[in-house]
Amino acid sequence: MNRYFREISVTIALGLILLAMAVLAPGFFQPQPLLSLVTREAPTLVVACGMALIIISRQIDISVGSQFSVCSICAGLLAARGWPLGLVVPAAAAIGALLGACNGMLVAGLRLPSIVVTLATMVILRQGLNLVQQGAFVNLPDSVQWFGLSQAAGQWTLVGLALALLLVFGLAMRRVAAGRWVYAVGTDAEAARLAGIRAQLVTFMVFVLMGTLAGIAATMNIVQSPQVQPAVGSGLELKVIAAVVVGGVAISGGRGNVWGAFAGLLLLACVSPALTHLHIEAYWEKTIQGAIILLAVVAEGLRQRKSKGGRE
Amino acid sequence: MSTTDHQSGWKNILLRYETLLLAVLVVEWLFFYHYGTTTNRRGVFVGFGTLDRQFDILRHSCEIGLLALALTPVILTAGIDLSVGSLLGLCAILFGKLWRDGGLTIPVAAALTLVAGALGGGLNAGLITVLRLPPLIVTLGTYSLFRGLAEAITHGAVTYTDFPASFLFLGQERWLGLPTQAWLFLPVAAAVWLLVHGTATGRSLRAIGFSPEGARYAGLPVERRVALVYVLSGFIAAVAALIYTARLGQAKADAGTGYELFAITAVVLGGTSIFGGRGSVTGTLLGVAAIAVLKSGLATLPVVIRLNAAEEMSGMLTGALLLLALTGSILPKILSTLRARRQAG
Amino acid sequence: MNPSIRRLGAILVLLGSLVPALAAEAKLMITMMPKAKGNAYFISCKAGADKAARELGVELLFDGPTDSNAAKQNEIVENWITLGVDVITVAAENKEGISTALRKAQKQGIKVITYDADALPDVRSFFVNQATPQGIAYGLLDEAARLMGGEGEFAIITATLTAGNQREWLKHMDVRLAEKYPKMKLVAVRPSDDLKDKAQSEATALMSANPNLKLLMAICTPGTPGAAEAVKQAGKTGKVKVIGLGLPNENKRYVHEGVTESVMLWNTEDLGYLTVCAAVALAKDEIKLGATSITAGALGTFEIKGDNILLGKPYIFNQANIDRFDF
Numbered sequence: 014m015n016r017y018f019r020e021i022s023v024t025i026a027l028g029l030i031l032l033a034m035a036v037l038a039p040g041f042f043q044p045q046p047l048l049s050l051v052t053r054e055a056p057t058l059v060v061a062c063g064m065a066l067i068i069i070s071r072q073i074d075i076s077v078g079s080q081f082s083v084c085s086i087c088a089g090l091l092a093a094r095g096w097p098l099g100l101v102v103p104a105a106a107a108i109g110a111l112l113g114a115c116n117g118m119l120v121a122g123l124r125l126p127s128i129v130v131t132l133a134t135m136v137i138l139r140q141g142l143n144l145v146q147q148g149a150f151v152n153l154p155d156s157v158q159w160f161g162l163s164q165a166a167g168q169w170t171l172v173g174l175a176l177a178l179l180l181v182f183g184l185a186m187r188r189v190a191a192g193r194w195v196y197a198v199g200t201d202a203e204a205a206r207l208a209g210i211r212a213q214l215v216t217f218m219v220f221v222l223m224g225t226l227a228g229i230a231a232t233m234n235i236v237q238s239p240q241v242q243p244a245v246g247s248g249l250e251l252k253v254i255a256a257v258v259v260g261g262v263a264i265s266g267g268r269g270n271v272w273g274a275f276a277g278l279l280l281l282a283c284v285s286p287a288l289t290h291l292h293i294e295a296y297w298e299k300t301i302q303g304a305i306i307l308l309a310v311v312a313e314g315l316r317q318r319k320s321k322g323g324r325e
Numbered sequence: 326m327s328t329t330d331h332q333s334g335w336k337n338i339l340l341r342y343e344t345l346l347l348a349v350l351v352v353e354w355l356f357f358y359h360y361g362t363t364t365n366r367r368g369v370f371v372g373f374g375t376l377d378r379q380f381d382i383l384r385h386s387c388e389i390g391l392l393a394l395a396l397t398p399v400i401l402t403a404g405i406d407l408s409v410g411s412l413l414g415l416c417a418i419l420f421g422k423l424w425r426d427g428g429l430t431i432p433v434a435a436a437l438t439l440v441a442g443a444l445g446g447g448l449n450a451g452l453i454t455v456l457r458l459p460p461l462i463v464t465l466g467t468y469s470l471f472r473g474l475a476e477a478i479t480h481g482a483v484t485y486t487d488f489p490a491s492f493l494f495l496g497q498e499r500w501l502g503l504p505t506q507a508w509l510f511l512p513v514a515a516a517v518w519l520l521v522h523g524t525a526t527g528r529s530l531r532a533i534g535f536s537p538e539g540a541r542y543a544g545l546p547v548e549r550r551v552a553l554v555y556v557l558s559g560f561i562a563a564v565a566a567l568i569y570t571a572r573l574g575q576a577k578a579d580a581g582t583g584y585e586l587f588a589i590t591a592v593v594l595g596g597t598s599i600f601g602g603r604g605s606v607t608g609t610l611l612g613v614a615a616i617a618v619l620k621s622g623l624a625t626l627p628v629v630i631r632l633n634a635a636e637e638m639s640g641m642l643t644g645a646l647l648l649l650a651l652t653g654s655i656l657p658k659i660l661s662t663l664r665a666r667r668q669a670g
Numbered sequence: 671m672n673p674s675i676r677r678l679g680a681i682l683v684l685l686g687s688l689v690p691a692l693a694a695e696a697k698l699m700i701t702m703m704p705k706a707k708g709n710a711y712f713i714s715c716k717a718g719a720d721k722a723a724r725e726l727g728v729e730l731l732f733d734g735p736t737d738s739n740a741a742k743q744n745e746i747v748e749n750w751i752t753l754g755v756d757v758i759t760v761a762a763e764n765k766e767g768i769s770t771a772l773r774k775a776q777k778q779g780i781k782v783i784t785y786d787a788d789a790l791p792d793v794r795s796f797f798v799n800q801a802t803p804q805g806i807a808y809g810l811l812d813e814a815a816r817l818m819g820g821e822g823e824f825a826i827i828t829a830t831l832t833a834g835n836q837r838e839w840l841k842h843m844d845v846r847l848a849e850k851y852p853k854m855k856l857v858a859v860r861p862s863d864d865l866k867d868k869a870q871s872e873a874t875a876l877m878s879a880n881p882n883l884k885l886l887m888a889i890c891t892p893g894t895p896g897a898a899e900a901v902k903q904a905g906k907t908g909k910v911k912v913i914g915l916g917l918p919n920e921n922k923r924y925v926h927e928g929v930t931e932s933v934m935l936w937n938t939e940d941l942g943y944l945t946v947c948a949a950v951a952l953a954k955d956e957i958k959l960g961a962t963s964i965t966a967g968a969l970g971t972f973e974i975k976g977d978n979i980l981l982g983k984p985y986i987f988n989q990a991n992i993d994r995f996d997f
Binding site for chain 2: 696751766830
């Protein structure tokens with residue numbers, strides 16, 4: 014119980030909100046709008062999985078939003094040139110992997126602090142995209158939308174894909190050696206190194222993985238709309254970091270899992286539609302999201318204080 | 326090798342880094358002075374070399390500069406404050422509301438705004454020190470919270486304008502030859518410099534940044550010191566909010582969006598280590614100036630304007646400069662590791 | 671002398687005389703600033719503006735923020751002042767925000783025209799008005815009333831809660847509602863941040879929160895296809911009607927599928943064209959305050975009312991006519 018306290022408490026919080034909605038505004042639970050909601054959040058979930066790994070390995074990546082935009086625009090341009098989706102998805106993933114590798118080289122290779130490195134690459138990628146694209150939208154051919162499937166089938170495919178990735182990471186982090194290495198490096202890089210784990214390589218690979226996932230998520234996003242906007246993905250980094258942290262991944266590394274990140278994301282994503290159903294004005298949204306983040310960390314802080322009488 | 330030798334070695338490197346940054350700044354300035362100053366097609370003498378433009382640079386750097394000053398002590402303690410930009414927005418809104426809807430005079434409203442800023446910083450401080458929560462996460466939460474409150478107060482729609490000319494004087498006019506806000510910026514800069522470099526408190530901040538445990542064992546009041554820097558950060562964000570409102574003549578819920586990133590960039594470019602313990606206020610000021618000159622200078626090059634690239638290029642170059650500075654800052658570390666190895670071998 | 675050499679000499683002399691003439695007759699430099707430069711609405715404005723610039727032989731610079739941002743608009747105006755352009759035309763994101771910079775431009779003798787969204791009246795010579803706020807508000811609301819039979823619930827999706835022109839339209843709609851359609855109820859106004867995705871999720875939430883909703887009205891161009899996509903996905907085609915401002919190309923698909931009933935807009939290409947024509951006329955002192963009309967190249971004559979140059983009435987696109995337009 015104690016070990017999964019955060020994951021469980023976030024799930025309970027989510028359950029309470031859903032329960033409140035069931036009592037106050039049962040209209041919230043119509044299947045169609047809910048499917049729309051999870052479809053829209055599916056790409057975010059994929060990015061959140063990557064971010065969970067990054068934070069578990071005691072790093073951070075602020076540039077994911079920019080990576081997401083660059084991949085979206087590249088994927089959109091390729092699709093508009095008539096590339097089939099079977100090629101566009103791997104291409105976007107490869108571009109993402111390349112961007113992630115740049116971060117990884119600077120962080121793992123030169124041992125620079127990830128928060129500053131990714132702050133710099135965030136600005137460079139975003140402004141570079143603006144320079145090249147001048148803010149213009151990319152129009153997509155009809156065949157791209159929903160993978161060329163019917164609307165309903167396309168939505169289920171996206172949700173299924175995101176959940177499949179979640180499942181893979183959820184299991185791999187526990188049962189595969191590489192997953193445990195990430196925890197080891199995040200807990201204590203020096204100890205991990207002494208135990209024979211190539212800590213810098215693990216860090217590098219985690220960043221490459223983050224980029225790859227951002228690329229896949231970008232294609233999962235563009236199929237939902239006939240146009241790609243270059244501004245897509247701005248602010249994504251903070252949304253995803255918030256979801257991961259609310260879900261119990263410790264910013265000091267080595268603790269948490271993707272299931273918690275999933276619950277955290279759902280919790281934050283529910284706020285906006287819940288407000289609409291409760292007929293509360295839209296401008297309260299950010300305040301409530303901020304309050305949820307603070308509540309989650311305060312709960313954690315209080316618990317640690319009680320159990321250990323202070324962390325350090 | 327004795328400890329004092331080691332420290333003076335660090336000091337030398339710091340000095341060298343700041344000198345280097347100053348050199349970069351001078352080169353930058355001369356470059357833009359040469360290529361960015363022209364008589365334009367209307368026959369008006371314009372561009373980087375005009376006094377107006379130089380004052381504009383000063384004016385624009387006051388807000389980011391204040392936030393960077395606020396962040397320097399925070400980062401010295403190995404902390405971070407992501408909420409300064411949002412707090413700037415919230416304070417601007419509060420000021421507008423107190424003045425217009427609350428019917429208070431400008432000085433009273435301003436004083437209350439400063440108190441509110443300190444309280445906002447106090448919220449961060451409380452969560453970080455009392456509950457021992459990581460600053461990154463706490464301030465990520467208040468980043469959302471403060472901005473959200475600003476939007477909630479204004480319903481996202483109200484813009485406070487029509488401030489009296491006596492208040493706008495602070496942001497748009499000159500006093501004793503300099504843009505008025507510079508007279509507010511300079512004392513704050515001097516105060517923060519004194520705090521960090523001239524007092525025992527400042528030294529303890531660095532000690533906390535190096536090792537909070539060590540500082541605690543050494544008998545330093547770690548919690549009190551850490552709380553102080555976050556409260557100070559909130560207070561300075563409120564000062565920046567007043568200047569911002571006076572410069573633009575309006576207070577809107579989106580004021581200061583993204584400023585936290587500029588400010589952090591300036592501090593790190595100024596040579597302060599993001600891991601805490603090492604850094605200087607002088608470096609921060611030079612970092613702010615380097616970014617401001619780059620941004621403003623690029624916007625005076627006709628080629629860049631015609632390419633619609635001023636904003637984009639200044640962003641990309643700032644990012645590149647930051648990476649370069651980082652790589653440069655680890656060079657001495659690599660060199661000393663190599664030297665140590667050679668000595669050991 | 672060899673005739674071919676003589677001819678060459680003549681050509682050289684001719685060219686030589688042209689060079690100083692060209693230098694003296696420097697092209698007029700006109701600038702155009704959108705609220706956001708990637709927005710399809712403004713891209714089609716630019717298409718018209720480019721056409722006018724070619725026909726009139728002037729240089730056109732087109733730049734704006736990538737997202738709707740008043741402070742960045744200011745910076746770009748400053749840059750143009752540095753360049754010393756002849757006329758600045760702006761679609762202002764925020765009335766007060768842009769006016770200080772425009773005032774400075776005017777002080778240096780640069781002429782200023784606003785289009786699409788006005789700044790304060792004293793910082794510009796003319797406003798190219800695509801339609802009066804009242805005309806837009808009443809037009810949309812009357813169309814909504816027609817579709818709803820004058821009663822029931824409807825909701826509005828706006829760009830941002832802060833955008834000046836949107837607030838003004840809403841004000842006029844409130845007046846009209848109270849006066850003429852007391853049985854219609856506006857249940858919610860939601861912002862979409864000028865993003866189609868956000869508009870779609872807002873529309874989805876609005877429909878499930880308000881089961882009796884009869885109509886969604888989007889008063890920003892990305893909002894209309896966003897709302898239509900939401901209605902389509904919810905399987906409520908025909909049950910919840912969609913109307914709004916929008917470009918024909920973005921909405922054709924939905925109009926033909928019967929999701930979107932009608933789209934209202936002025937001709938945005940003409941707006942860009944007329945703005946550049948007005949800018950050139952102003953630079954050449956061909957129009958002054960008090961003029962009652964302006965001739966804009968191929969488009970003919972437009973009425974000037976006070977300091978507003980009127981583009982004409984907004985146009986309603988529906989299944990019958992939408993295929994005739996391509997912008």
